[in-house]
Amino acid sequence: MPVPGSQNGRPRPAKAETIHGLARAGDLDGVRRKLRENPALINDRNPVMSQTPLHVAAGYNNTGIVKFLLDFQGTDTIELEAKNMYGETPLHMAVKNSSCESAKLLLERGADIEAKANNGMAPLHLAVWHALQGGDCRTVSVLLSYNADCYAKDDEGKTPLNHIPGGAANEKLQKLLSSYMEEQRKRKALMSCREGRAMAEFEEAISQIVGLKELKMQLRRWARGMLFDEKRRAMGLGIASRRAPHMAFLGNPGTGKTMVARILGKLLHMVGVLPTDKVIEVQRTDLVGEFVGHTGPKTRRKIQDAEGGILFVDEAYRLIPMQKSDDKDYGVEALEEIMSVMDSGKIVVIFAGYCEPMKRVIASNDGFCRRVTKFFYFDDFSTTELAEILHLKMNNPSESSLLYGFKLDPRCSIEVVGELIARETTEERRKQMNGGLVDTLLINARENLDLRLDFNCDDANTMITITLEDLEAGLKQISRQRQLQ
Template sequence: MENHEDTQSSGSEKHTTIHCCAESGDIDAFEKLLQDNPALLNERNAIMLETPLHLSAGNNKTNIVKFLLDWRGDDKVDLEAKNTYGETPLHVAAKNGCNEAARLLLAHGALIEAKTKYGVTPLMLSVYHSLRAEDCSIVRTLLEHNADCDATDDEDMNPVDHLSKIQESGKLRDLLLSHQQEQRKTKVQEAISKQNERMDALEKELSNIVGLDELKTQLRKWAKGILLNERRKAIGLKNVTAGRLPHMAFLGNPGTGKTMVAGILGRLLHNVGILQIGNVKKVERADLVGKYIGQTGYKTREKIQEAEGGILFVDKAYRLILEEGSCRDYGLEALEEIMSCMDNGKVLVIFAGYIEAMERAISSNEGFSRRVTNIFHFKDLSCEELANVLHLKMHNQAKNSLLQGFKLHSSCTINAISELIKRETIKTQRMKMNGSLVDIMLNNAKRNLDVRISDDCTERDEFLTIKLEDFEAAVKFLPQ
């Protein structure tokens, strides 16, 4: 860049570029250049790639800064434009101690936690300026706007750490430490409040799961661990990591709630920060295994990609493992693709299936057994648990449910439904069906209600209330 004398006061020479005018504060020449060519608003200079806002802010030319921030043209000044080092105008103002320019930028919404390509914040740069100039003004300005004293750069050091390397004590260090302590108190209180909210949400979700006490206990432990990590970070503890994703196996008969729990699990783990999203991608062997060489790997990787950030739920996973004496097929290739993604932290995998078949599959494959360490058994539902599921389904109906708006008569207590199921079904029947038995009972009961309603009925509640006698009729048509 050419050197130009400041002619704003002498008027003997006019600045010829937008950047020279911004640097010198020649407001008359600056206005004329910009009005003649509005495209110069965010024009970059050579080498440093700085905009007029960078140069005016870094030289505390507040008249230019104000003009740019108040510009009413079609384009807006870029507050977060970055130069060669990744510095925004606020960075440049901070490192040069340009206090008034920094205040103007912050008042117009400049990001106080913006980071350079090396992870440096404006507060870090202001600290070094204050040491050189023996003036804490720019640091105070940033702290007044709640600049984070615990923000770290690429060397994992915060402003206080950098200062501690240079001096043991002093006004600047005392100033930073005082603000750091206050910020940490606030962060801890916010983390505690957030923890309480999330744990309350967790308990609400868990109330929709019947039985599975072991799984519920483990979920509470995971949730509390993640939320405590947030509190650890709030008080400045470093090297706090989330750990590996808790890949799992759900073992149990059909209808025991494995798919439903996976959906709840996805929402819970997303809510406490373990998963990026709460989605569950359910797949079976046919979704993963191809008919020809090369198909299986492609199909499996495609499904894994669709599940990234959430849960890949592999139902009847034992079908991917070869039975002893069987001819080779492509199921094992699909399993190996899934296992290869389990260490990268991008997807949580849940394998599900019948108890005995899944236990054989897990024990027969070393990679499988090493990665799947959280194994939960979904027991067959008792008569009382089935009655509880029925009540939960009626009280938490999906929008597209055929029973939306319907309710249970007071005679349909959990105990009454439990006794009915126990009296009218046999154990093997319940084992085969579990939760699906409840779905059939509800649908059959609703149909019986439709038949039972008389032609002259006008009472709204009569149209929507399912009675015990409807369930007594419903169980007569359960599959054997």
């Protein structure tokens, strides 16, 4: 396996008076002097080989100079992934010359462990080449400790292991690579299983959301993207971190905005975007003080409570006064406090409220649309969707629910319940209540069941079955209550 760009396993010598010659000779003071005189030399390329001072220092394991170059503060930034004429990075130069300490310094600073030279060889290929030549496996071990990909292939389609000839002399190196390959195979398989479980949990969560097809599709995109990013990082690929966007949820009460925010919190935590799954729900009264100087500290406390999770600002339009002349209102101050932390990456903010009043919030701050990049519209539920929600609540009640342990009569199908809701409620009432109508309906229906039962009843099934009659009575009670409001 020929490895160009070296002379007896070392970079070709440079003239002593150049920064490259000083880096080769280990003359730290000389390198310092050169860079004081001309900071642009930090990434200077030498003739023929086109190597930077970092290539040379790393190849000769002059760790003091490597560290100095990595820490150097000048007008130009050190090129950690600079390539010489053979496409080799400083890390390539370090590992193929058994410069273990320099390799560690480069890896600690984020050097690309899978960088490819012109022949497709990754640093692990070159470390194996050195181990074969000199019998020293240290650089191989260093790269494996940083999870170098044992399955990486060069332009000939060979993995590092493929380059090792058979025979007892190479048995130690073969075993070392083989054991890591098996470990990586198991890790990838485990990762795939974990990702599958995570996606299954997510799908189970959004299956509890009725309607909202566009939102659910967007959540699926995020979920898959975030899980694939996690897999890419596990494979050692250096990719940018994904930051969850701030959002606005627009719609009437009872359309599921709070529930979706809670599911989103669990999703973002599950895939590692947020360190916690907490969702802190706040309204104007939680943020705005009554006197000058009270709003800022009050809002900052809530922001701190939500750090690492989601701050869900319900009825956000109430932070902005209807009349611009109202200079005694402190809601604008609360909004500005929230906006000031939205670029920090420590929190995700969701503003929720009616569509029309929320336009005041959007227009009140020039930076709102720059920071809030996702707008989701929560439509009012149809009568069929309300019936689906009712079935979900009855089939999967929490132990704290008043409906826990109860069931629906088989005749209460989604179609029949939907028709009942359409008949007993007005469109305006449904628009005002949405999912809240179902909660109130079921509580009323349970109360009606208790009213019509006889104390002599000893049939367990009858005692826990809510019938169509109970649902109809519950809806009529809602209508009577609303007439009084």
